[in-house]
Amino acid sequence: MKWLDHDGADKDIVVSSRIRLARNIKNIKFPQKLDADSAKDLKSKIKNSIMGDEEINNSYKYYDMKNIDPIKSRVLVEEHLISPGLLEHKDIGGFLLRDDQNVTIMINEEDHIRMQVIYPGLNLEACWEESNKLDDIIEINTEYAFDEKLGYLTSCPTNIGTGMRASVMLHLPSLVLTKQINGILQAVNQIGLTVRGLYGEGSNAMGNLFQISNQTTLGESEIEIIQKLKNIVKQLITNERHAREKIYSTNKVKMEDKVYRSLGILKNARIITSKESMDLLSDIKLGIEMEIIDNIDRMIINKLIIKTQPANVQNKYDKNLSPEERDIKRAEIIRKELDI
Amino acid sequence: MICERCGHNPANIHFTEIINGNKKEVHLCDKCAQEKEVGSPFSIHHLLAGLLDNQIDGKMKIDYVEPKKCKVCGMTYGKFKETGKFGCSECYSSFQERLNPLFKRIHGHDNHTGKIPSRAGKSMKIKKDIKKLKLDLEKAIEKEEFERAAELRDEIKNLKESIKD
Numbered sequence: 001m002k003w004l005d006h007d008g009a010d011k012d013i014v015v016s017s018r019i020r021l022a023r024n025i026k027n028i029k030f031p032q033k034l035d036a037d038s039a040k041d042l043k044s045k046i047k048n049s050i051m052g053d054e055e056i057n058n059s060y061k062y063y064d065m066k067n068i069d070p071i072k073s074r075v076l077v078e079e080h081l082i083s084p085g086l087l088e089h090k091d092i093g094g095f096l097l098r099d100d101q102n103v104t105i106m107i108n109e110e111d112h113i114r115m116q117v118i119y120p121g122l123n124l125e126a127c128w129e130e131s132n133k134l135d136d137i138i139e140i141n142t143e144y145a146f147d148e149k150l151g152y153l154t155s156c157p158t159n160i161g162t163g164m165r166a167s168v169m170l171h172l173p174s175l176v177l178t179k180q181i182n183g184i185l186q187a188v189n190q191i192g193l194t195v196r197g198l199y200g201e202g203s204n205a206m207g208n209l210f211q212i213s214n215q216t217t218l219g220e221s222e223i224e225i226i227q228k229l230k231n232i233v234k235q236l237i238t239n240e241r242h243a244r245e246k247i248y249s250t251n252k253v254k255m256e257d258k259v260y261r262s263l264g265i266l267k268n269a270r271i272i273t274s275k276e277s278m279d280l281l282s283d284i285k286l287g288i289e290m291e292i293i294d295n296i297d298r299m300i301i302n303k304l305i306i307k308t309q310p311a312n313v314q315n316k317y318d319k320n321l322s323p324e325e326r327d328i329k330r331a332e333i334i335r336k337e338l339d340i
Numbered sequence: 341m342i343c344e345r346c347g348h349n350p351a352n353i354h355f356t357e358i359i360n361g362n363k364k365e366v367h368l369c370d371k372c373a374q375e376k377e378v379g380s381p382f383s384i385h386h387l388l389a390g391l392l393d394n395q396i397d398g399k400m401k402i403d404y405v406e407p408k409k410c411k412v413c414g415m416t417y418g419k420f421k422e423t424g425k426f427g428c429s430e431c432y433s434s435f436q437e438r439l440n441p442l443f444k445r446i447h448g449h450d451n452h453t454g455k456i457p458s459r460a461g462k463s464m465k466i467k468k469d470i471k472k473l474k475l476d477l478e479k480a481i482e483k484e485e486f487e488r489a490a491e492l493r494d495e496i497k498n499l500k501e502s503i504k505d
Contacts, residue, residue, distance in 0.1 A: 033428060157446060221455070
């Protein structure tokens with residue numbers, strides 16, 4: 001998980017920023033209608049357009065979905081390096097991953113090309129700048145399916161126009177605790193943004209982590225979408241910080257008690273479910289941000305949130321684990337990481 | 341009223357089911373109603389299909405008589421309604437007249453104002469810029485920012501001339 005190695009802006013609340021662009025090649029059927037041979041041709045075409053560019057070719061590696069075992073591919077999803085949609089196209093899909101893991105170019109997912117740029121902290125501009133540049137490079141050798149009125153044409157009409165999904169992952173424990181979150185999320189939904197859990201569409205907001213992204217892709221420019229999202233995220237950051245301070249100033253001992261109890265459980269538990277570990281890690285994360293705990297690095301917790309996901313735990317052990325065995329191994333992994 | 345499926349919980353979900361033209365009142369408890377639903381009832385594709393069904397009745401009937409197909413990939417409109425996904429980029433023009441209201445419902449807009457790929461041509465890009473500047477111009481006039489408006493007017497004029505050649 002190299003991409004989580006660094007800190008970013010507003011790191012006390014924002015875990016990561018991500019931009020994804022959906023693109024399709026003109027005159028080629030979308031992946032769901034694509035036959036095996038054309039899918040293969042398309043894969044090599046996209047691969048070559050990256051590998052053929054002298055400036056960037058050395059930093060990418062290509063992986064074919066056919067050659068990746070099922071557990072490993074789910075690990076990649078949990079690490080946010082590829083999308084769950086790519087797993088559904090195992091027979092025709094592939095991806096290029098940049099060495100620093102900040103950039104992934106998926107081929108034959110729901111669309112021919114899905115490029116993603118992800119950075120820790122609040123850094124949408126860098127994500128946009130990089131994905132925009134990459135988009136231009138790929139376009140040198142290919143012609144995109146593009147319509148003057150509808151913009152980039154995509155497999156699903158919810159992505160037409162910019163084909164861009166910009167999202168920010170936020171840790172909002174105090175807004176959850178003070179029950180302000182529901183009102184805020186409803187308001188967010190009304191202005192063309194959407195809120196999801198850690199693993200996107202259909203996932204619950206475990207560990208007080210929320211992913212906010214643009215719902216609509218047609219009618220606003222990329223910059224406008226990013227500005228709007230950033231503006232809302234900034235407000236959420238301010239509200240969360242305010243709530244944290246208020247809770248800490250009025251209930252100092254209670255808050256410290258909660259953080260240290262959670263730490264006690266994580267350091268000593270022998271069996272722990274994914275849900276429980278997410279909730280407790282959220283407490284520790286808050287404890288670090290509030291400077292209640294000062295001997296644990298934020299990055300360790302951010303990574304533990306991912307390392308304790310089911311496929312990540314399974315991937316560390318050779319034999320097939322039952323859910324109960326997985327809970328035991330998860331507790332082991334956490335104890336080892338927090339052994340300070 | 342008691343749930344007609346499990347027979348012991350109180351029924352609090354009531355709806356009318358139509359199967360092969362036969363109407364039937366159904367009364368279920370929360371648990372049975374949830375179990376009865378196959379898959380996730382609120383997936384994006386279900387929602388999309390719902391949006392499409394919102395269209396004027398007349399069009400839907402025509403659809404039934406003569407299924408429309410995309411001339412490139414063979415995708416039918418019915419299949420698109422079911423999956424929420426197109427088969428190829430030509431589907432957009434094949435089903436064009438039915439899709440326009442859909443875009444407006446999904447996005448609140450029906451016109452792209454974002455990035456334009458360089459291959460699609462410079463003039464297209466400039467046309468977009470002009471459109472955007474014209475909107476800014478209207479706003480400036482509304483706000484009585486006449487100096488700004490004059491600047492915008494000149495900019496639009498220059499751009500228009502640049503694509504004449």
